[in-house]
Amino acid sequence: xxxxxxxxxxxxxxxxxxxxxxxxxxxxxxxxxxxxxxxxxxxxxxxxxxxxxxxxxxxxxxxxxxxxxxxxxxxxxxxxxxxxxxxxxxxxxxxxxxxxxxxxxxxxxxxxxxxxxxxxxxxxxxxxxxxxxxxxxxxxxxxxxxxxxxxxxxxxxxxxxxxxxxxxxxxxxxxxxxxxxxxxxxxxxxxxxxxxxxxxxxxxxxxxxxxx
Amino acid sequence: xxxxxxxxxxxxxxxxxxxxxxxxxxxxxxxxxxxxxxxxxxxxxxxxxxxxxxxxxxxxxxxxxxxxxxxxxxxxxxxxxxxxxxxxxxxxxxxxxxxxxxxxxxxxxxxxxxxxxxxxxxxxxxxxxxxxxxxxxxxxxxxxxxxxxxxxxxxxxxxxxxxxxxxxxxxxxxxxxxxxxxxxxxxxxxxxxxxxxxxxxxxxxxxxxxxx
DNA sequence: ATCGCTTATGGAACACGTTCTACTCTACCG
DNA sequence: CGGTAGAGTAGAACGTGTTCCATAAGCGAT
Numbered sequence: 395x396x397x398x399x400x401x402x403x404x405x406x407x408x409x410x411x412x413x414x415x416x417x418x419x420x421x422x423x424x425x426x427x428x429x430x431x432x433x434x435x436x437x438x439x440x441x442x443x444x445x446x447x448x449x450x451x452x453x454x455x456x457x458x459x460x461x462x463x464x465x466x467x468x469x470x471x472x473x474x475x476x477x478x479x480x481x482x483x484x485x486x487x488x489x490x491x492x493x494x495x496x497x498x499x500x501x502x503x504x505x506x507x508x509x510x511x512x513x514x515x516x517x518x519x520x521x522x523x524x525x526x527x528x529x530x531x532x533x534x535x536x537x538x539x540x541x542x543x544x545x546x547x548x549x550x551x552x553x554x555x556x557x558x559x560x561x562x563x564x565x566x567x568x569x570x571x572x573x574x575x576x577x578x579x580x581x582x583x584x585x586x587x588x589x590x591x592x593x594x595x596x597x598x599x600x601x602x603x604x605x606x
Numbered sequence: 607x608x609x610x611x612x613x614x615x616x617x618x619x620x621x622x623x624x625x626x627x628x629x630x631x632x633x634x635x636x637x638x639x640x641x642x643x644x645x646x647x648x649x650x651x652x653x654x655x656x657x658x659x660x661x662x663x664x665x666x667x668x669x670x671x672x673x674x675x676x677x678x679x680x681x682x683x684x685x686x687x688x689x690x691x692x693x694x695x696x697x698x699x700x701x702x703x704x705x706x707x708x709x710x711x712x713x714x715x716x717x718x719x720x721x722x723x724x725x726x727x728x729x730x731x732x733x734x735x736x737x738x739x740x741x742x743x744x745x746x747x748x749x750x751x752x753x754x755x756x757x758x759x760x761x762x763x764x765x766x767x768x769x770x771x772x773x774x775x776x777x778x779x780x781x782x783x784x785x786x787x788x789x790x791x792x793x794x795x796x797x798x799x800x801x802x803x804x805x806x807x808x809x810x811x812x813x814x815x816x817x818x
Numbered sequence: 819a820t821c822g823c824t825t826a827t828g829g830a831a832c833a834c835g836t837t838c839t840a841c842t843c844t845a846c847c848g
Numbered sequence: 849c850g851g852t853a854g855a856g857t858a859g860a861a862c863g864t865g866t867t868c869c870a871t872a873a874g875c876g877a878t
Contacts, residue, residue: 441865450827533790561781565774591770664838
């Protein structure tokens with residue numbers, strides 16, 4: 395008798411994984427990140443990732459629905475730790491700076507981080523348009539973390555417009571990064587334009603009481 | 607005796623093509639566009655495109671360096687005609703509207719066009735991150751046309767800040783489109799947010815003399 | 819310990835973008 | 849005209865993401 399209904403082979407939610415499985419998952423992500431910084435997204439192959447993390451190729455697809463999904467998880471992880479750094483930095487020098495100044499520093503440091511790891515910038519860009527639902531989910535989580543970080547940096551901007559401002563900065567960041575890694579602009583121009591955007595959109599809050 | 611240097615097989619510039627070649631090129635782009643709207647980017651295959659346009663597969667690659675290049679050329683063409691429409695529309699109702707209002711209408715109509723052709727929205731998004739130099743070139747041209755159109759719609763905004771505003775709107779547009787086609791947001795939310803962005807960034811010019 | 823289920827493994831198989839090969843066709847130069 | 853270079857054609861071949869299959873572990877319930 396032949397099995398009529400196939401077993402579900404799409405990735406299980408992370409929360410439902412055993413420790414052993416979480417470890418495998420972590421290894422896959424770590425291997426992907428390492429390989430990306432070593433040889434670049436373009437040359438990264440799923441076969442390498444699974445080999446390096448000691449997992450069979452087929453099994454990799456039980457953890458990540460696609461290459462995009464794996465890459466999205468990888469960049470999300472890195473980006474998350476970057477954000478924590480940046481927020482920590484910003485928190486340190488809160489006093490005496492306007493929201494605009496703090497935000498400019500924030501994105502400047504962020505851009506520098508990507509400058510140091512251009513392959514990760516490429517990774518972020520290459521994954522941003524993925525239509526894999528699991529990858530989308532990971533990207534959405536990343537955008538949410540972004541939003542929280544930006545909110546922390548512009549505490550004095552009221553939530554209503556702050557929301558819009560966050561989208562503006564987020565989109566501009568992504569857009570300039572994309573333009574850079576695809577060779578449509580230089581990194582300096584991208585950085586400059588992103589800072590211009592921040593300033594334009596935050597100058598109304600220049601005069602807000604910075605001591606508040 | 608074996609040939610040591612291969613013949614150059616990268617696409618020749620459009621200006622240097624014979625009429626016969628321009629026609630083939632046009633057929634390829636038209637076939638690609640038609641197929642995208644019929645079956646979607648995801649299912650489009652180079653073999654189909656070349657078959658439908660009566661060109662050998664290998665030859666296709668003498669006109670376009672990659673699938674991305676072809677798709678970029680295709681969406682650029684469509685987007686260009688969309689822009690012309692939108693600018694025409696906007697020109698018609700110039701009187702009595704602020705830059706902000708005109709721009710809101712502009713992006714609203716633009717979004718509606720993509721709503722009517724969701725596959726083309728997907729196409730635009732899927733091609734935006736391409737690293738193929740020829741595709742990049744096409745995208746850069748598209749961005750330039752975008753800029754010109756936006757400039758036309760916000761004639762009363764001074765060039766210095768207008769430049770930044772154009773980048774903001776352009777990035778936000780692309781970003782919201784991306785979020786939509788990847789299922790991270792609904793079309794309504796995307797449209798709303800894009801309009802919010804436009805308004806936030808153009809309200810300083812609300813008071814500017816609309817009769818100017 | 820043993821059944822019975824799920825999960826993992828190794829490797830073959832498949833799909834589609836891209837490249838290669840051998841051949842034909844066309845245009846032009848003498 | 850005949851010969852040659854370039855451009856096109858049909859289709860095989862190759863690489864890599866993804867899927868499939870047969871088999872082997874892992875592991876909770878009896």
